[in-house]
Amino acid sequence: MTTNYQRKIWRVLALILLLAVPAPAAIARHHKAKHQKKVDALRTVHKKKLDLIEGVLIERDDRAQTGKLEGTVLEDRGSEYKFNPASTLKIATGLWALSAYGTPSYTYPTNIFAVGKIDTASNTLHGDVYVQGCNPVFRAEDAQKILDGLHKQGIDSVTGSLIVSKRFTMGFYSTGKQAGNLLLGELSPMQKVQHGKRKRVRWEHGGIRFKNVKEGNPPPEAEPFLELKSAPLVDVLKVMSCYSINPVADNIGTTLGGPKKLAEFLTETFNLDKDEVSFSSTSGLYQNRISTHAMMKILLAFNDKLQASGLTLSDVLPVAGEDQGTLHDRFTSEEARQSVIAKTGTLSGLSALVGETNTKNGPVWFVIFEQHGAIPSLHVRQEDIVEKIQQEQGGPAKFDYRPRALIFEYWPHR
Numbered sequence: 001m002t003t004n005y006q007r008k009i010w011r012v013l014a015l016i017l018l019l020a021v022p023a024p025a026a027i028a029r030h031h032k033a034k035h036q037k038k039v040d041a042l043r044t045v046h047k048k049k050l051d052l053i054e055g056v057l058i059e060r061d062d063r064a065q066t067g068k069l070e071g072t073v074l075e076d077r078g079s080e081y082k083f084n085p086a087s088t089l090k091i092a093t094g095l096w097a098l099s100a101y102g103t104p105s106y107t108y109p110t111n112i113f114a115v116g117k118i119d120t121a122s123n124t125l126h127g128d129v130y131v132q133g134c135n136p137v138f139r140a141e142d143a144q145k146i147l148d149g150l151h152k153q154g155i156d157s158v159t160g161s162l163i164v165s166k167r168f169t170m171g172f173y174s175t176g177k178q179a180g181n182l183l184l185g186e187l188s189p190m191q192k193v194q195h196g197k198r199k200r201v202r203w204e205h206g207g208i209r210f211k212n213v214k215e216g217n218p219p220p221e222a223e224p225f226l227e228l229k230s231a232p233l234v235d236v237l238k239v240m241s242c243y244s245i246n247p248v249a250d251n252i253g254t255t256l257g258g259p260k261k262l263a264e265f266l267t268e269t270f271n272l273d274k275d276e277v278s279f280s281s282t283s284g285l286y287q288n289r290i291s292t293h294a295m296m297k298i299l300l301a302f303n304d305k306l307q308a309s310g311l312t313l314s315d316v317l318p319v320a321g322e323d324q325g326t327l328h329d330r331f332t333s334e335e336a337r338q339s340v341i342a343k344t345g346t347l348s349g350l351s352a353l354v355g356e357t358n359t360k361n362g363p364v365w366f367v368i369f370e371q372h373g374a375i376p377s378l379h380v381r382q383e384d385i386v387e388k389i390q391q392e393q394g395g396p397a398k399f400d401y402r403p404r405a406l407i408f409e410y411w412p413h414r
Contacts, residue, residue, distance in 0.1 A: 158208055
């Protein structure tokens with residue numbers, strides 16, 4: 001039974017609790033103010049992130065008249081920044097490949113070995129098949145050539161393994177054993193087979209079967225029975241640039257030594273400061289940094305190396321409004337069509353355009369890097385800059401260019 005004294009104690013405690021705990025309305029006001037403070041802070045940061053950072057370097061191509069290594073600068077903004085070049089880095093990778101292989105007609109070899117004894121009675125190779133190469137555009141058509149070559153050697157089955165080199169590539173995104181499994185799928189495809197009187201259908205491997213797929217190299221004394229050649233390097237660079245195929249660029253770069261070696265090549269070739277270039281890929285993916293002036297040097301050197309072989313930038317980069325790919329739907333007016341040769345670059349919140357435009361007063365080079373903006377609006381800014389160049393130089397003029405078929409089509413580009 002509760003006494004009067006106990007009731008008083010409970011009343012006092014209840015009063016203390018009532019005074020100590022804020023009312024629900026006060027709690028709500030507190031949380032609302034705290035939330036608004038966070039929102040205001042986020043808006044401030046977001047606004048700062050959306051402030052456009054732009055690097056623009058424009059040069060007239062008058063080197064032949066002036067005797068200088070670079071053209072006359074018409075505009076130079078944002079040279080103090082290091083920009084992420086996105087896929088325009090493929091220009092540097094292309095220059096690196098041309099320099100390393102010495103000729104735009106270079107072809108990537110893929111050598112095929114059959115190591116073991118062939119039982120002519122059963123057309124069985126008691127041994128392994130080795131596929132050695134690093135063709136960055138190895139595709140199903142090449143696999144069919146291997147299959148045909150094995151049949152010509154009298155091989156219809158293999159007791160051993162399909163062994164590929166570590167840098168063997170197929171399907172763009174696959175290398176080594178993963179690419180080997182793709183190749184296995186082409187050499188030994190699954191097919192429907194009917195069995196028994198009821199003609200039940202089940203899936204079985206057709207073509208030539210292998211025990212498994214491995215990575216490795218053939219014995220030193222082995223001789224290839226077949227050598228496949230890729231398309232010429234110039235055609236590989238063209239399709240890579242038109243569709244901006246990242247895996248092809250990364251495969252080319254990996255074969256030559258990777259992102260760090262690319263940075264070293266550029267630093268030594270152009271006498272750049274070490275902090276002027278920094279790469280984590282050779283395709284433009286991920287975090288990469290370069291200045292507008294360094295990119296301009298690369299672009300001019302790329303052009304000069306091509307001209308030394310009787311080629312032009314249009315042989316390796318897309319021509320706006322003409323070639324399939326990233327520039328097909330840009331600069332499409334009758335005046336502007338075929339007046340711009342350039343490489344695009346796109347990552348989240350940034351866009352780049354690097355190349356050459358032809359005007360009635362002669363060619364003009366441009367490097368445009370833009371960060372912190374919506375991609376469509378950045379494209380408009382880039383096109384406005386190029387069109388302004390053209391108008392200031394007497395208007396656009398078409399390059400002497402005849403579109404040609406690319407070595408293959410590749411649609412998921414940007």
